[in-house]
Amino acid sequence: MQSRSETRDRADHDETFEQAITALRTRRSGHNFAPDAALDDATLESLIEDATLAPSSYNLQPWEFVVVQDEERLDTVVELAFGQEHIRDAGTAVLVAGHTTPKTADRVFEEWVDAGRMDEESAAQTKEQSVGMYADDRMGRDYAIRNASLAAENLLLSAHARGLSxxxxxxxxxxxxxxxxxxxxxxxxxxxxxxxxxxxEEPDRLPRRGVDEVLHRESF
Ligand SMILES: Cc1cc2nc3c(=O)[nH]c(=O)nc-3n(C[C@H](O)[C@H](O)[C@H](O)COP(=O)(O)O)c2cc1C
Known part of the structure; x- marks a missing residue:
């Protein structure tokens, strides 16, 4: 039989789980921003913190976030984004960028060792493997894009969960x-x-390709 606290934990879990699923199912790419409202610093920092909780290969966290909020600089960002005016209305532009070299590897593998998750020898070997992920330009770019894209999705979901667009x-x-x-x-x-x-409001979501079309079991 479940104890009362187990039942409560389960209920809390179910509620959190449902909210998380609702958040990811209702996230939209918003183009309708309130031009006179600004993002406060604490919220901005929370968004970035949530982004940094994304998974990353070997926990290397090979990402950076460059934020532009200055009006004149936002004008330049709009120009560089081929005139996408919604960036100016949003008031905050975040460039999610990725490393093409393993510059966090020394520190991160020390952290694996300090946390008792690897011994010195396996950390040294694993670090070599991680550095191998950057063997050429193409691999370095792929690595940057794969990891930073996951951080970007975290940021999008966090923004949505916080009622932002x-x-x-x-x-x-x-x-x-x-x-x-x-x-x-x-x-x-x-x-x-x-x-x-x-x-x-945002316009209705465009149709999504169905599960039957995109799900391939065992092989394509
Ligand atoms: C890689 C990528 C690039 C995108 N580029 C743009 C863009 O340059 N401008 C824009 O307004 N929306 C852009 N979008 C948003 C898509 O148009 C949007 O995700 C898609 O229409 C589905 O709508 P939804 O996100 O509301 O479900 C981009 C989305 C992704 C994932």
Whole structure:
């Protein structure tokens, strides 16, 4: 028989679970922002913290978040994003960028050892494997994009859960934005996110390809 506290834990879990599923099922790419409302600093930092809780390969966390809120600088971001005005209305643009070199590896593998999750020898071997993920330019870019994309999705879901609107974008001049935001050589733009207080309803979601169409069991 379940104890009363187990029953309560289960109920809390069910409720949290349901809210999480509802959040991911109702998330939209918002284009309707409240132009006069701004994102406060504490909320911005919470969004970034939630993004950093995304999974990453070996826990390397090879991502950075460059935030633009200054009005004149936002005008330039809009230009670099081929005139996507909703970025200005949102009031906050977050460029999620990814590392193409393993610059967090030394520190992260020390943390695996310090936490007692690896001994020195296996940490050294695993670090070599992780560094191998960056063997050439293509692999480095893939690694950056895979990891930073997951962080971007966390940010989108967090924004939605906090009642904000957010849109992921790749419609921007990647070289131009990297230069404007002074990204280091080994850091590539992955997704630009416009985020801010919602201005109200969004159009209905477009149809999604069905599970029958996209689910392939055992092989394609
Ligand atoms: C990789 C990627 C790039 C996107 N680029 C843009 C963009 O440049 N501008 C824009 O307004 N929306 C952009 N979107 C948002 C999509 O249009 C949107 O996700 C899609 O229409 C589905 O709508 P939903 O997110 O509301 O479900 C992008 C989404 C993704 C995942």
């Amino acid at each position: 957010a849109t992921p974008m790749i419609g921007f001049d990647a070289e131009g934005i990297a230069e404007f935001l002074e990204l280091p050589e080994d850091t590539v733009p992955v997704v630009l996110i416009a985020v801010g207080p919602s201005g109200g």
